[in-house]
Amino acid sequence: MANVSPGTVDRVIHNRGKVSDKAMAKVSVILEEIQYKPNVFAQSLKKQTSLRMAALVPYHSSDGFWSKAYEGIQKAFVDFEHLGVSIEIEEFNNKDVNDFVKKARTILAENPNGLLITPVFLKESLEVLKEFENSEIPFVTFNTFIPELSSKSAIGQDLKQSGRLAASLIDQCRSDISNVLVIHLGENPGNAPHMMEKESGFREYFKESNPSIRIQSIEIPQTDQETINRILNKWSGDLRSVSGAYVTTAGAHHVAFTIKSRFEDSLVIGYDLIEENINGLKAGTIDFLINQNPFQSAYEGVSKLVDLLVFDKEVDKRMLMPLDIVNKENAAAYLNK
């Protein structure tokens, strides 16, 4: 159409230079006119995109949450395999900073085309992902959100809002609330910023709705029944009526029964659709779970990488996963996802 050779058009499209201004203008105009869109099939065929992606996540055996995430990645692998994409999953011990860094370096050495990662350790993630950036390996994060990172996309939930949501459920389900509990179970909240964010949202809600409500934080570092009893005993005398208990981790099932028997009228809210928690829902010891969608998040993470690397599409910098409220009547529909 512009009376130039395909080579010239090619140079215009890819800005490879060595094109006269005249030709450049002529071709550009026509490209715009005909709304030229490259044929992705031809592109991929030529480029022989055999994309190798890597994923760095905690051991899937560590708990139900990470095993769901693992499944999500594997599902994505199956779904995208036919696009010539391969995914190597590297796992690390999420209690061990050094292991995280070590595994990250292992991946870096293999120079993959893209990375999906859960940057659980703030400082080390910044360090390590800087190296990926230098190697021009794009990465997508999920689960933990670190604003300073230059990830192509960050997938996860608004944790503060998650705390607000828990508070609102207690507010909706109980009247005349005087005491509520926040229970940090199994981890040290000082090292886990996500717990603090959740608590802050939880407190914020009640501060707005009814500032006279007493909110008490209880830290239970271990999940064995003895420790749980010992620590809750310390509080029991002090508390008469507790309207709600908000467990900020996936360990609600460890404390639910104890809480329900000590504070009969309390609403118990926890996180994550792991088997033990589902059983709690069914038994009535847990009233609501908030679903963090590890499966979906992980799947989306891979999906974003595919969009980015295979289809060269723009992806959203931040993807907020919904905060699913789950009780015993709608749990099933979330489980097979």
Next chain:
Amino acid sequence: MANVSPGTVDRVIHNRGKVSDKAMAKVSVILEEIQYKPNVFAQSLKKQTSLRMAALVPYHSSDGFWSKAYEGIQKAFVDFEHLGVSIEIEEFNNKDVNDFVKKARTILAENPNGLLITPVFLKESLEVLKEFENSEIPFVTFNTFIPELSSKSAIGQDLKQSGRLAASLIDQCRSDISNVLVIHLGENPGNAPHMMEKESGFREYFKESNPSIRIQSIEIPQTDQETINRILNKWSGDLRSVSGAYVTTAGAHHVAFTIKSRFEDSLVIGYDLIEENINGLKAGTIDFLINQNPFQSAYEGVSKLVDLLVFDKEVDKRMLMPLDIVNKENAAAYLNK
């Protein structure tokens, strides 16, 4: 590898015949051995898949629900455009059976490669979709589920479970329940099986949990304030304490304020994240909404067709969308989806 020409291999792969048993065996074994998978890019490039899909949905101007579905289809169109897929959306008046049939025939005449459809009218859908089947045009349904249809995939919710969910929320949020209401608003439940299914689930739940609770169904055919007041007046005298009102359509916002002022302690549950309902959540006149995910469902519908037609993938016959519980604290996360 088999010492035969590409042509022969091609004939084996596509079972085009004209291949000696010997060559057939030799090639087949090797294909199996090397786990031959066709390159989808090369295939698509050659086949010049310019797939035309059609969608048949109610007018997007009819309400917020269908406008969301419309958006979902359009989003899918944008996302899959680069795969050479085009989607023509045909809309019909969902109060008019004849219009439905007419528009369906219009689509059939254009002989698209695939169809996404909401089979709102049972009998006519069976008829019309039989014709599509005869023309070997695969179709995917969403929103309404008709088991008799031979759709490649049916996307939607478990409506009975949806009713159970609404009941369970009232159960969790209110104690000493004596009266609850089911409100069918704006449509004749006799013609709308989905309303009946919802009610049946709702009743089932309370029958199990507390059979002494009185459940009353109220039909309000029009959504104007006068009709609403008139019909509710008839009931008001009869009812002292109402613990919950379950509106089975997207019209909760029409009655929420009236209900809340007449039955102070009642929990109002409705459907769908349309703007008016969101405002109800914020104002506190509506306590919970159950999200039917029109956007997501429609998007998934197109996505299934793409899997089917572009990538030749197997798709699930039935895809159950989750039953999202929405209150004012988690509405935002669902809105931008």
Next chain:
DNA sequence: AATAAAAATGTGTTCGAACACAATCGTATT
């Protein structure tokens, strides 16, 4: 004006699959 160097443009091949068409092979018939 001749020549060299730089700039611009054009050509041809490749990716893997699909398919039309051409070329062989094998067997039966005379």
Next chain:
DNA sequence: AATACGATTGTGTTCGAACACATTTTTATT
């Protein structure tokens, strides 16, 4: 043994983009 004809096998082109390499045009220098 020559011929015919069906059965089988091989060849060459196409899809659209990417890129190496060849060719032509322009500009600068003497």
